[in-house]
Amino acid sequence: MVNDTTPAKLEIQNLNISYGGQTAISGVNLSIREHEIFGIIGPANAGKTSFLKAINRMDMFDSNMRVEGDILFNGKNVREWRNIYALRSRIGVVFPLPVGLPMSVYDNVALSARLRGIKEKAELDLIVERCLTRAALWDEVKDRLDTLGSLLSGGQQQRLTIARALSQEPELLMLDEFSIAVDPVTTMRIEDVLKELKSEMTIILVTNLVQQARRLADRTAFFLDGECVEIAQTEALFTGQTSDQRTQDYVEGRFG
Amino acid sequence: MSHNHAIDRRNLDWYIDKAVQVLVFIGGISAVIFIVGIFLFITKEGIGFLINTLDLQEFFGSPYWEPSDEDAPEYGILALMAGTASVTGLAMLIAIPFSLGSAIYVAEFATGKTREWLKILIELLAAIPSVVWGFIGLTIMNPLIIELFDVPVGLTVLNAGIILGLMAAPIMTSIAEDALKAVPDRYREAAEALGATRWQIIFKTVLPAAKNGLLGAVLLGVGRGFGETMAVLMATGHAVNIPGSVFDSVRALTATIAAELGETAVGSDHYQVLFTIGLFLFLITFLINLTADLIVRGIRNS
Secondary structure, rough: OOOOOOOOEEEEEEEEEEEEEEEEEEEEEEEHHHHHHOEEEEEOOOHHHHHHHHHHOHHOOOEEEEEEEEEEEEEEEEEOOHHHHHHHOOOOOOOOOOOOOOOOHHHHHHHHHOOOOOOHHHHHHHHHHHHHHHHHOHHOOOOOOOHHHHHHHHHHHHHHHHHHHHHOOOEEEEOOOOOOOHHHHHHHHHHHHHHHHHHOOEEEEOOOOOHHHHHHHHEEEEEEEEEEEEEEEEEHOOOOOOOOOOHHHHHHHOOO | OOOOOHHHOOOHHHHHHHHHHHHHHEEEEEEEEHHHHHHHHHHHHHHHHHHHHHHHHHHHOOOOEEEOOOOOOOOOOHHHHHHHHHHHHHHHHHHHHHHHHHHHHHHHOHHHHHHHHHHHHHHHHHOOOOHHHHHHHHHHHHHHHHHHOOOOOOOOOHHHHHHHHHHHHHHHHHHHHHHHHOOOOHHHHHHOOOOOOOOHHHHHHHHHOOOHHHHHHHHHHHHHHHHHHHHHHOOOOOOOOOOOOOOOOOOOOHHHHHHHHOOOOOOOHHHHHHHHHHHHHHHHHHHHHHHHHHHHHHHHHH
16 A cells, blocks of 8 residues: 555656746645556646646647656666657556557557567567557457557547557556547546556556546646645545645636 | 519519629630530641551551652651650659648648748749740750760750659649648548557558548649640650660650741641641540549549
């Protein structure tokens, strides 16, 4: 069980992010522990997505985006990683909209392994089956692994995206509002998957559904206008033990 | 009732609207009318030869193009087809890597001002008249090839292929870049998040996703190569010949029409066979463009 003595997987110190002078994140400090599901809730434009992008250095392609402060992944500053591709391969990301890459279902899941240089068919087969099974998609696609990934339904594509992220064997899995384009039944299935994955990896769950955070997260942070207003044990947050009135209002649906 | 009657009149707006509709409709179908008209005209001019004299086996199978021989004229376009095909083939060998490379650079790597300038320059390059390219082939490439390769003539498949390749590259670049830009950014981000490098992102996700558009770009380049006349006329040496190497002079189908049509008697066999060649070229470019169009359309639907 995660508790205060569990080592930190991710340490964020005084993080500031801005886009051409426009502040997206200001002065965020937090630490995410190994094997916890860390929920981040907050209304649109709270800076949640920018926060995730800074962690796996997705800011590199965005010349507008300025990141200041320290992000320590396993104790090492992500800005000091010499090979950011190796860093990214240890961090799985699931985006809000499902992205079935324009290749077969099989190739979608095998892509990351192939990037790592795995060529042997038997090994790839194994990875594909294992990841699709863990993403609760195997039974639905096992007979049509060669159809285009982009032709699957929205919910299936999102699970495909998760399978692809799992194929990286990530230490950290970041989900950004994964249920936006997914039906409620599939959402529940994915949530079950996440509960199981917790034993193997650390998960950051950005969500605009406060109840989803309540169901899944061990601790939850509330972001508002680029600020981290509050971090608390999820249960405390939802039982009125908040230290900031704004958190209370948001959780209870008075705004956002 | 009478009130309604007063309002329900065809006023000026109504007539303007109708007029605009008719004008736009005429504009819209004019392309079809012209294409059909050109097709009919070419066919009409060549039809006598097509029906009476044309020997398909000789036409496509004979390398002898001797239309002005008074006793036994020969109308074989094999050598001319070989000329067009070799020049276009070489041009594509040059243009495909060039245009794909520059499209990838412009679409995936260049940013801000560099990108804008490159796009403008590429479009400018596409606007150079073909006679200017032919001139370059004649006066610059010709002595250069003679000098470099120590060959007697520089007006060869090599010369015309390079010239045509450079001519076709800008338009191919433009279309290929559009195809790359049409690939959604979320594909790139997804691959990036997996830990793919810039090259891996491009090769494993962007190029496969854009492959229809890229193929369309190449086919349009091929179409351009087949149809190009002036530059090819000036740079090939214009000798009827099935080339054995890139240092041989050849003659292209298009150049033959351009060079000979003015000297033939209207209605003669020679005159009509040139129109038959025109018809043949028309059909080939039509097929190539149609294929390109269908392929490009394919991406939009999938």
